[in-house]
Amino acid sequence: IHDGVERPIHRPSDKVDRELYYSGKKKRHTLKNVLIVDEFGAIHFLSDTYEGRVHDKSIADEAKYSLPTASLLYQDVGFRGFDMHGVLVIEPKKKPRYRRLTPQEKANNRRRSSVRVRIEHVIGKVMETCCGLHNFRIRLKRKEYSENQSKP
Numbered sequence: 001i002h003d004g005v006e007r008p009i010h011r012p013s014d015k016v017d018r019e020l021y022y023s024g025k026k027k028r029h030t031l032k033n034v035l036i037v038d039e040f041g042a043i044h045f046l047s048d049t050y051e052g053r054v055h056d057k058s059i060a061d062e063a064k065y066s067l068p069t070a071s072l073l074y075q076d077v078g079f080r081g082f083d084m085h086g087v088l089v090i091e092p093k094k095k096p097r098y099r100r101l102t103p104q105e106k107a108n109n110r111r112r113s114s115v116r117v118r119i120e121h122v123i124g125k126v127m128e129t130c131c132g133l134h135n136f137r138i139r140l141k142r143k144e145y146s147e148n149q150s151k152p
Contacts, residue, residue: 001037001119002075002082004056006030007127023052034059035126036067037119043126057082074116 009029012018021029030052036045047063056078067073069086077094092109095101101109 001039001116002034002060002073002079003037003116003119003123004032004034004059004078005123005127006032006052009052020051020053026052028052032056032059034063035119035123036065036073037122039115039118041118041122043122074112076116 006023006026007030008026009021009031011029012021018029021031023030023032032050032052032054034045034047034056035043037043045063045065047059050059057080060079060082067084067087071087073084073087073089075082075089075091077092080091080094083089090112092112093101093105
């Protein structure tokens with residue numbers, strides 16, 4: 001299962017950085033990564049970190065990773081056009097312009113999203129853990145700093 005994750009950051013003070021890190025999708029400044037997770041929730045790939053403006057597919061295209069031949073790769077429409085040699089890519093059917101999806105296409109999309117939701121749960125756990133550790137580290141540093149300041 002293939003998906004991108006955006007993490008919020010503080011607004012950069014530099015104007016150029018503000019434009020690079022601003023994500024139009026999230027309407028805030030973010031950092032981005034792409035993950036590949038198996039059906040058991042184990043993370044098999046984590047891309048480098050990119051600015052919030054970079055598209056998920058661009059990150060996936062730049063990242064050099066492979067999957068075993070004849071694997072299935074579930075992805076969302078953000079990766080439309082992404083392909084891997086020897087891997088069957090499965091993505092939801094996009095609604096065509098001026099036409100509705102058929103009940104069969106909707107049912108297929110629902111089935112696919114029930115598989116893809118697993119990565120959303122993994123992303124939530126990763127963000128919860130990482131943000132918690134980050135906040136814990138900041139509190140520890142502040143405590144150490146204040147203890148060092150009180151010593152003569």
